[in-house]
Every structure is written in structure tokens, then in C-alpha cells.
């Protein structure tokens with residue numbers, strides 16, 4: 001049996017990784033793995049101040065946690081202990097909690113093992129912060145999407161407006177900058193492009209242009 005195809009997409013908050021990963025996964029007829037959703041759902045389960053309670057507490061919180069993945073492309077469903085993870089994790093507050101627990105070596109080790117186990121079971125488009133550098137160093141194709149913090153805040157703002165949710169552009173810019181700082185500067189598996197990643201600056205590209213660049217990169 002041939003080994004699973006792994007394509008990684010890393011990048012900072014709000015750059016459009018999920019949108020692109022879902023679309024690319026559909027084109028390749030494989031599941032997409034949102035590893036941010038793993039950190040977010042775990043952070044939500046452990047509670048707001050979990051990250052201040054020390055490594056032993058976080059390690060205990062990981063015991064028995066099981067992630068599973070089904071479906072293809074946009075229809076991929078990631079579950080935590082058999083329950084599909086939904087929109088309850090999609091707030092900037094939970095994003096920050098996730099970024100906080102993501103500084104913990106115990107949490108990173110636990111989720112890395114879970115991510116690698118999923119990658120042994122099936123082909124994946126895996127998106128996150130350390131997919132190409134740490135979790136899937138042998139991936140067939142690696143991408144790093146980037147955009148200025150201003151542009152990412154603007155995209156988030158428009159997204160929230162479309163959903164009819166309250167949004168404050170200045171606040172979003174600050175939240176994104178704080179999360180960027182923590183994700184790029186943590187000691188374990190910081191956000192950075194893998195040496196062999198294709199880096200795409202999406203600041204002035206349309207969704208279709210980014211997608212075409214990914215398709216070219218996968219075929220190339």
C-alpha cells in the first residue's frame with residue numbers, strides 16, 4: 001500500500017489557511033485536518049486559566065483525549081471524544097486560550113502524537129503553525145501562507161460582518177498581533193516556514209489566485 005499523501009499549510013492567524021486547506025483537500029479528494037481546532041477544543045475543555053496551572057495539570061488533561069477525522073474536503077469532520085467540534089470554538093477568546101496552551105511542551109507533544117496518528121491513517125491537507133516544520137517534516141508538499149497583520153484583521157472583520165457578528169477592526173488588529181507574537185516567539189515549535197516550504201504572500205492576492213498558487217505547487 002502506498003503511504004498517505006500529506007500536504008501542509010502553515011501560517012499566522014487569519015491568513016486564510018482553513019479556506020484554502022478545505023478547497024485543496026476537496027480538489028485532491030482527501031480529508032483536511034484543522035490542527036488549530038484541536039488546540040481550541042482542548043483549550044475550551046480545560047478552561048480559561050488551564051495554561052497557568054503547570055505542565056502536570058495539562059498533561060493530566062490530555063489523558064484519554066481522542067481525536068478522529070472523517071469526510072473529505074469541506075465536509076471533513078474533526079471530533080473530540082466522538083463529538084464533532086463545532087463553531088463554539090470560533091471566537092478570538094478561545095483562539096487566545098488555544099495560543100496559551102500551545103506554549104506548553106506537554107500539550108504540543110500530546111497533540112503532535114494525535115496529528116501524526118491521523119496522518120498515518122489517511123492522506124491529509126494539514127493546516128496549522130508547525131505542520132511542515134515539526135509534525136510532518138516528510139510531507140510531500142509544504143506551503144506557508146502569509147499576509148500583513150492589517151490585511152488579516154481586515155479579512156476577519158469582513159468575515160464577522162458577513163456573519164452578522166459584532167466586530168471592531170482595531171480590537172481585531174490588536175488580538176491578531178498579540179497571538180502572532182506569542183505563536184512566533186514560543187520556545188517549542190514556533191510559527192515559521194519550513195526550509196522547504198513554498199511561501200505565498202497573500203496580502204494582495206484573491207482567493208482564486210492563492211488557490212491557483214497552491215495547485216501549481218502541488219503539481220509542480
Ligand code: DC
Pocket residue numbers: 013014035036037039040095098099102127128129130131179183
Ligand atoms: O489556526 P487557529 O487560529 O485556529 O489556531 C489557534 C491557536 O492554536 C494558534 O494561535 C496557536 C495554536 N496552534 C498551534 O500552536 N499549532 C498548530 N499547529 C495550530 C494551532
